[in-house]
Amino acid sequence: MTATDRDPDPDTGASTGVDTDVDALDRIEFVARSPARVRMLAALRDAERLTRTDLRARLEASRTTVGRNLEALCERGLVATVGTDYTLTRAGELIATDLLDLAGTIEIARKLEPFLRWVPDGALDIDLREFADAEVIVAKPGDPWAMINQHVQCLKTMDRCQGFLPFTGLHAQEAAHEQVTDHGARSELVLTPEIADVHFSDPNYAPLTEEIVETGRFEYFVYDGDLPYALAVIDDVVQIVVADGDQPRAMVESESATVREWAEEKYESYKRRSEPISM
Template sequence: MLGDLVGEEVADVLETLDGVTDLAPFLERVPATHFDLDPRALADATVTHARPESPFAPVDRVVSLRRNSESIRELSSIVALDSAEQMEEQAMESGPDATNEVVLQADVIEAILDNPDYRDQFERTASAGTVDFYRYDDRVPFLLGLLDDVVVLGATDDDGNPNVLVESDAPAVREWAERVYREYKAAATRYEG
């Protein structure tokens, strides 16, 4: 009996360590002062890593999740062209009940407006009236998305490329993500074009 109990406890610890190891690339990139979620809440999360053979795997996964979502709320310090194209497409196809909101770091909006490839697309998406963009004037320390019932969290490498995506549907993660998103959105200004 004692042996079984110890065995179960050791198995639980090993499972937790395995999950933390998979989350390490995300947790190492996110400042602890801005991430107050207990990492154990992410124990059942799915983690997608950028790899040499698939450097855009985190972006591809977000695009895939977004494609089937009725409600999209995101907080981001980056915009990838594939993702921007997909958001424009989704904005044009969204029904009146869809929720599409994106809180972007201010310098990202400035970079978008300075780049003709992104600017025209961004303006079309914003003017469609089905996506609300918000400008956040400080640094966004990690990527966050609320895509229907799924929460995605992402981190970037030193060059600003997304290198890891964590996705979870755990209630504790959802509750935390809702709170964090509301805080950033409340501190942001709606983009009016």
């Protein structure tokens, strides 16, 4: 029996070509080990029906490559024919969707790896797929402070900022000071006791701290515990900085509404367990 001779799909009239004795994992492995097959299923998922000529154009592949892989996919019950067109079977659609979603998840994890390696276990309680469009910034040769420079640039134009800090930097404090005192920005920070002592006692920080607190637009809170990373919600941008001790290693920056909602809730959870600091 050929792929075109099999029983039709009741919804489409297309031949299903489903071999019920084919193991599901075997099908997934069969598709995954061939980039051409993965791309072919993706193209059919997006377009529903395509001819061989259409697939050759979309894949920029030879007639032999397209023909060989189409025949194999039909034999595995993942692709069926409707006249001269090819379409996904129900099994093919399911596998294509799940496989492509998995590929996307793996790509997100790969992108985030330079950041995730420094995140304490269990500290980032959000679906990592929400960072699909995020930017990961790490130290580079010639620019070891790339993530800090990005943070400072964001502070220089902020209208509102809230966040928590297990480490600190003078350039960031200077940028926040200028925006609050000169441009009417508002900010709230939760600090560990050690970082609070730096902001209020260190001669480089204390004058800046005193001036911004006096504006009434900058509030400090102290959290008597460990903070797993630095988090800042600056207007519509979320920045998370991870460090090795007090040495920043990587930052992820996102404008996702879901990430921002999570970040605001995370900030509020630490703020509720903190005490306000007054001069």
